[in-house]
Amino acid sequence: MAIKIAIASGKGGTGKTTVSVNLYHFINRLVTPKVQLVDCDVEEPNDLLFFKDSEEVTKETINQLIPRIDNDKCTYCRKCTEWCEYNAIVVIPPVEFAEVNGSLCHSCGACLVACEFDAMKEYPEPIGDVTFYKTQDGNGLAEGRLKIGSAMQTMLIKELKKRVPDDAEWILFDAPPGTSCPVVETVSDADYIVLVTEPTPFGLHDLKLMIEMLKDIKQPFGVIVNKAGLGNNDVYEYLEKENIEIIGKIPFDKDYASKYAAGNLLKDISPETEQRYKEIIEKLKTKL
Ligand code: SF4
Ligand code: SF4
Numbered sequence: 001m002a003i004k005i006a007i008a009s010g011k012g013g014t015g016k017t018t019v020s021v022n023l024y025h026f027i028n029r030l031v032t033p034k035v036q037l038v039d040c041d042v043e044e045p046n047d048l049l050f051f052k053d054s055e056e057v058t059k060e061t062i063n064q065l066i067p068r069i070d071n072d073k074c075t076y077c078r079k080c081t082e083w084c085e086y087n088a089i090v091v092i093p094p095v096e097f098a099e100v101n102g103s104l105c106h107s108c109g110a111c112l113v114a115c116e117f118d119a120m121k122e123y124p125e126p127i128g129d130v131t132f133y134k135t136q137d138g139n140g141l142a143e144g145r146l147k148i149g150s151a152m153q154t155m156l157i158k159e160l161k162k163r164v165p166d167d168a169e170w171i172l173f174d175a176p177p178g179t180s181c182p183v184v185e186t187v188s189d190a191d192y193i194v195l196v197t198e199p200t201p202f203g204l205h206d207l208k209l210m211i212e213m214l215k216d217i218k219q220p221f222g223v224i225v226n227k228a229g230l231g232n233n234d235v236y237e238y239l240e241k242e243n244i245e246i247i248g249k250i251p252f253d254k255d256y257a258s259k260y261a262a263g264n265l266l267k268d269i270s271p272e273t274e275q276r277y278k279e280i281i282e283k284l285k286t287k288l
Contacts, residue, residue, distance in 0.1 A: 002036075002166065002169055002170060003191055003288050004170075004173065004189060004191050004192075005170065005172050005190060005191065005192050005193070006173040006187040006193045006194070007019055007020040007172060007173065007174050007194045007196060008175035008177075008183060008186070008187055008195055008196070008210065009177055009195060009207075010177070010179060010197070010203075010205075010206025010207050010208075010209050010210035011178065011202065011203070011206035014196045014197055014203060014226055014227075015198070015227065015250070016174065016175070017047055017050075019194065019196050019224055019226060019250070020047060021037070021047055021050040021174075022269070022273075022277055023172055023280070023281070024037040024172055025137075025138075026274075026277045026278065026281055027138075027170050027172070028137045028138040029137075031170065031281060031285075032170060033137060033138055033139075034138075034139055034167065034168050034169040034170070035170040035171075035172065036139040036164055036165070036168035036171045036172070037138070037140070037141045037142070037172050037174065038141075038143075038161065038164055038171060038172065038173045038174065039141065039142070039174050040144060040160060040161070040174060040175050040176060040182070040185075040186040041174060041176040042128060042145060042146040042156045042157055042160070042176065042182070043146050043153060045143045045145055047143065048141060051141060053135070053136050054134060054136075054140075055134045056131060056132075056133055057132045057133060057140065058131065059129055059130070059132075060130050060163070061126050061128075062127055062128055062130055062155075062156055062159045063125060064105075064107050064124070064125050064127045064150075064152055065107050065122040065123070065124055066100060066102045066107065066122065066123060066124075066125045067100050067111055067112060067123075068100060068120070068121060069089075069100060069119055069120055070118075070120070070121065073118055074098045074117065075117050076092075076097075076098060077116075077117070078093065079114045080111035080114045080115050082114070083110040083111055083113070083114035084110060084111050085108070085110070086106050088101045088104035088105040089101070098119075100120075102125055103149065103150070103151055106155075107155070109122075126147055126150075127147055127150045127152040128145050128146040128150060128156045129144070129145050129147075130142065130143070130145075130156075130160045130163055131143050131145065139165070139167070139168050142160060142163065143160075144156045144159070144160035153176065153182040154182050154185045157176075157182055157186055158185060161185075161189075173186050173187070173190060175187055179209050179210055179212075179213045184213070184217065187217075187219060188217060188219070190219065191220075191287075191288055192220050192222070192287045192288060193220065193221040194222060195211070195214075195221055195222070195223045196223075196224050196226050197224070197225055198225070198226050198227045198231065198235075199225055199227065199228065199230060199231035199232060199235045199236065200230065200231040200232075200235075201232075201234065203231070203235060204234050204235045204238060208238070211244065222244070222247035223244060223245065223246050223247065224247060224249070224280065225248070225249045227251075228249035228251050228252060229251055229252045247280055247283045247284065247287075248276055248277075248280035250276050251270075251273060251276070253270070
């Protein structure tokens with residue numbers, strides 16, 4: 001069974017993606033080449049930017065089954081609207097109008113069971129793509145990319161995770177930012193969750209929300225403080241008071257933006273940062 005680590009943060013901009021990609025890089029070098037990176041930030045996947053030499057291996061369109069109503073069979077009884085928990089069906093009997101709103105539908109199938117007149121049938125609608133890339137080292141990168149306008153982030157993440165091959169020894173899930181359903185879907189089956197934060201007031205606020213969520217779903221976690229050296233001590237004091245472990249501190253890199261723009265983040269790692277990642281991986285091993 002693969003070891004599953006999710007990397008998450010309460011907000012964007014903390015460096016969660018950088019941490020995910022560096023963990024992939026160093027686990028490949030120091031632990032096993034059988035490591036798989038999975039970009040679950042399906043609204044804005046950007047792990048691929050770190051792998052200039054990657055090659056696309058497979059690309060699959062993921063469909064959602066959406067019911068359509070056959071007006072010739074529909075009696076406008078409205079039973080389907082009562083069964084739909086997502087308010088995705090509009091039926092107006094006086095004007096003989098009946099329609100499913102595909103962007104609200106969660107494909108639960110309840111309306112198909114409810115309809116006694118065989119007036120509903122399901123049709124596939126694309127919600128996004130799942131793509132696998134070969135990277136120079138490691139098993140590679142899997143990425144979900146949501147179709148513009150689709151609200152099916154959670155469904156796409158579920159389908160992406162289902163397709164990750166089981167030959168990896170370590171699987172790293174780069175979660176979307178925030179604390180909503182797509183994040184819960186990403187982290188819910190992880191063996192351990194790495195929370196990435198920055199030592200700023202905004203970082204602390206969102207970290208607290210994330211910690212509350214993880215306590216609710218009873219998942220084990222530790223914190224990486226990224227951009228250490230910036231900001232103030234509030235994050236450290238909060239974590240100490242709550243008895244939450246810091247599993248690593250990554251120093252602030254003033255050249256980060258220029259390296260990022262040049263796509264050199266994995267080539268140009270300072271010895272100090274490299275040492276910090278080595279220590280983090282050693283700590284992670286003790287958690288599993
Ligand atoms: S499949 Fe479920 S969510 Fe979609 S319209 Fe039918 S009842 Fe509503
Ligand atoms: S339950 Fe069937 S027949 Fe009744 S309104 Fe819905 S689609 Fe039409």
